[in-house]
Amino acid sequence: MDTRYSLFVARYSVLIAVGCTAVACHRKKEAPAPVVPVQVSPVIRGSIRNFVTADAILYPRDQANIAPKITAPVRRFLVQRGDHVKQGQLLAELENRDLAAAVESGRGQFAQAESNYRSTSGAALPEQVTKAQTDLDAATQGLEAAKTLLDNREKLFKEGALARKLVDEAQVAYAQAKAQHDTAEQHLKALQSVAKDEQLKAAAAQLASAKGQYDAAEAQLQFSQIRSPINGVVTDRPLYAGEMAGSGPLLTVMDMSSVVARVNMAQEQAKDIKVGAEATLTPADGGEMVTGKVTIVSPAVDPNSTTVQVWIQAANPGERLRAGASVHVAILAETIDGALVIPASAILPSDEGGSMVVVVDDKDIAHQRKVEIGVKEENLAQVVSGVSAGDRVVTVGGLGLDDKAKVRILKPGEKRPGEVEEKDEDEKEDAK
DSSP: OHHHHHHHHHHHHHHHHHHHHHHHHHHHHTSOOOOEEEEEEEOEEEEEEEEEEEEEEEEEEEEEEEOOSSOEEEEEEOOOTTOEEOTTOEEEEEOOHHHHHHHHHHHHHHHHHHHHHHHHHHSOOOHHHHHHHHHHHHHHHHHHHHHHHHHHHHHHHHHTOSOHHHHHHHHHHHHHHHHHHHHHHHHHHHIIIIIHHHHHHHHHHHHHHHHHHHHHHHHHHHHTEEEOSSSEEEEEOOOOTTSEEOSSOSEEEEEEEEEEEEEEEEHHHHTTOOTTOEEEEEETTSOOOEEEEEEEEOSSOOTTTOEEEEEEEEEOGGGOSOTTOEEEEEEEEEEEEEEEEEEGGGOEEOTTSSEEEEEEOTTSBEEEEEEEEEEEETTEEEEEESOOTTOEEEEESOTTOOTTOBEEEOOTTOOOTTHHHHHHHHHHHHHO
């Protein structure tokens, strides 16, 4: 009896346990789905900027690789690497004592040629011209005497006081005097117009030659003094005093008051970039970002890389940016007005590929929608299609949220469950 009762109690207990488990499972299946707390943001119409980003290398605003025009040993340097210099400042001197002597010799030859030219151009006529003038004067006097004699004899002949023979002799004498006078006059003119000009030309040629030699010697002397063609800082000085300066650069000076970032980008990226467009430069080493503007968009495509080179110039106060450093460049290509804009955190990957967002309707039901994303700017993104202005999109809590799930929209400043705990855990880790 006791044994049968014990078995009955045991079987009854098992049935009750199994029944309770089944009921519990049935109740669990019928339990309503939990409401997911989410944060939302409205889809708005506004302006969004399209930035083209790329990596670039920095170059100085201006650079001079100063190579001497003559070959000579370096006498002395007046600057070191890192020194700031001004345009025209003397940076180095080459050995030039032989050049200085050549300048003195050239100066003397030039002075002598200049004196000779002044003497030739301002002096009296040469001896030949003087003799020709004397001959002309004598011929003129002879002509006048022969004329006077001829006039007197013709007068006496008309009065019958003189024979015809004497008049004929006077006419012959006058003709001879006239011929001598004309010859002397032509000879003097020839000497004055030709000989004088040739002497002046010869003197002028000597003067020009002497001046050319003097200028050349002086230029060679000036070449021994190495001056900076630009304002900037000395970045390289490969030689030491006493070494021979040849065809290679003796000094390198860079103007780092501004830097130029040169970007090689695809033609599709460069098509919307214009000269004057705003840009930002962020150093790869995490330095402070600087702003600049596009100064050059190459009109030609590099035939090797099929890219377009774009230059962005930015001020470099304190010369914090260095030539040769890498920077990340963001160039403002265009501003799109009236675009549908949502927070970038609302964009989720779609199982079908592409992007999607979760839209919450007026009944707080979530709906997955596939969208086409356009331009992105920092934490914002343009939606080309898939949503309308005024729609509420989930910005926090949308990842893993089922389609048509019931949600609860959090109030501003309200935390989602677990966020506080996560924050506390992070603070504990930081404290450790």
